[in-house]
Amino acid sequence: MKIFRHSSDLDACLSLKKSSGKTLGFVPTMGALHKGHLALIEQANKENDATIVSIFVNPTQFNNPEDLEKYPVQREKDIEMLCLQGCDILFLPRVQDIYPDGASRQNIYNLGSLDTTLEAKHRPGHFQGVCMVMEQLLKKVSPDRLYLGRKDYQQCLVISRLVEILHLAIEIKIIPIVREPSGLAMSSRNQRLTNEQRGVAPMLYASLNHIKEHRENSSCRELVKAGISRLCQSGFEVEYLVLATETLQLLDNFDAEENMILLTAARLGVIRLIDNLSI
Ligand code: AMP
Secondary structure, eight states, X not given: OEEESSHHHXXXXXXXXXXXXXXXXXXXXXSSOOHHHXXXXXXXXXXXXXXXXXXXXXXXXXXXXXXXXXXXXXHHHHHHHHHHHTOOEEEOOOHHHHOTTOSOOOOOOOOGGGGXXXXXXXXXXXXXXXXXXXXXXXXXXXXXXXXXXXXXXXXXXXXXXXXXXXXXXXXXXEEOOOBOTTSOBOOGGGGGOXXXXXXXXXXXXXXXXXXXXXXXXXXXXXXXXXXXXXXXXXXXXEEEEEEEETTOOEESSTTOSSOEEXXXXXXXXXXXXXXXXXX
């Protein structure tokens, strides 16, 4: 695996690959890799001649300074995992490389309601930061295919919108959520859960499943209300638990004729967990 820390060196390597007609799959990450990330890489390996992974903890997408400061970093282990997974190129840019004019967030992308609902409402500015880093990374890497995880469902919609705004010819591939045996969606932040919180965390997915399974017999409102109340009793602070269309229009019953999705975000102590389930 080749490792690049400077985009100028990366450029030279990628130009060589592209001139020989090789296709490139790109998996952007913030590191502290787990099986969720590896699933994206596995799919990219299958569908492209080469896979490039980036690890960059993007300061502009954090709206909580403590979350940024405590974000898990395990470079050596990540590099080992990437080698074992057959990744071809690792891009490890520095903050100055991505943000030569300074890493202050700007409000420049028109994301419509994606920038005001659900995640955006609870993490103001978050998706502007995601778009800032993704614009830089996509322009530097210029992949044929981009691999994103469905765990960050709203982020998938935001990045699809960004690719449209920038008129980039990149195919987006969305990979299903990889879960722990307990059902908990894998996440780098799970490392920060205490043992006690780890015992409770799988309830988030269980509550989505409970709503899905009982949708024939009860109203959406009742199921959601009972779900939130059970989560709160177990120690979660629920930010949202909603039913929506796949374009994130909120719904209050299960009658929609299009595909629906349940989405939730909740905190266990200082750790914020998100999850979703298609219906
Ligand atoms: P992150 O390092 O958390 O920014 O995630 C990098 C990519 O991996 C994003 O596209 C995430 O949606 C994806 N990802 C993270 N966790 C999972 C998971 N449990 N299953 C599938 N994809 C995931």
